[in-house]
Amino acid sequence: MNDNAEQQPLVVASSSPQAQPARAFTTALTHEDAGTRRRADVRGQRWRQVLAGMAAGRLTIGSRTPVGGLPSWVTPEVVRGGFATGTANAGGPLQAYETEAARSLGVPPERRALFVHCLTEPGLAWLWDRLDSGHYEIGVPEEAALLTVAWLVRHGETDAALDLVAELEPFADRLRFLPRPAAGPAPDTTAAVHRRTVSDAVGALKRRRPHPAVEAQREALAVWQPFGDELLV
Structure with a gap:
């Protein structure tokens, strides 16, 4: 074996x-x-x-x-x-929302220009406004990067924000770090649709019993196959 x-x-x-x-x-x-x-x-x-x-x-x-x-x-x-x-996933050509953000912020339509602007006081204020209003969407994780920087700065985590910026900076011209605009805040997660309540799900799991075929396969893999391998050594 x-x-x-x-x-x-x-x-x-x-x-x-x-x-x-x-x-x-x-x-x-x-x-x-x-x-x-x-x-x-x-x-x-x-x-x-x-x-x-x-x-x-x-x-x-x-x-x-x-x-x-x-x-x-x-x-x-x-x-x-x-x-x-x-x-x-966050690469490729400039998205329409990035072009519009560059126009409204008065910077060249380039990802690095947007990145640099968002690290200035006006740029951070712009990001804080999105955090407060909830009017943003995250299509891929990278699009939350600058919002995270803004959140860290607001909460006094300056060192963590600087570390994050240093990690992101080499890719500022290639990846989307800007959040997408949204007409309104994300739906309340407490009002999410569900098929079963927590108690129903817990009860169903407690009632489940081991499946004979699965247990037989588990025994074959955990006991008999290693035993056979040892015999063949």
Whole structure:
């Protein structure tokens, strides 16, 4: 039995994603719905990015940092199966709301210009106004970054805010750190829709009993398979 199995590196079969571009290409050519064809075309482009990145060694599938040059806190764009495309989810061209924010704040329509402005007193005041009103949305985690900086500054956590800014700054021209505008605050989470009350869910869990087939499989994996491995050593 191999006692070091858990320490061995994760290996992904390179053949796994290879059929995906062809499937997307077929859908993009033959599907009757125009919207589906467009989505399939985009999906095919992303799969080609995956394959190119894997072939060039830019992607390490299965790693906490699958995209070379991006830290673990950056959300990667992924396709079916969890394969990173090599692109950050918060990257890409300037979004319309970023362009509008740059216009209203009087700065060039560039992400770094927006980032720098939000670290000034007027910029922090602008962020505090969003925090107070709740008129913002977060599409990807990175879009909460500058709001977090503003919150830390307001609560006297200046060192933590400076550390966060230092971490974000190298990516200020590439990633969206600005929150999206919203017409109103987020819905009250206490009024969220639910299917069962907490007590109902707890009661259902307490009434559950071990499944014989699952327990038999557990015993086979935990007892008999290791025993067989020891006999074969």
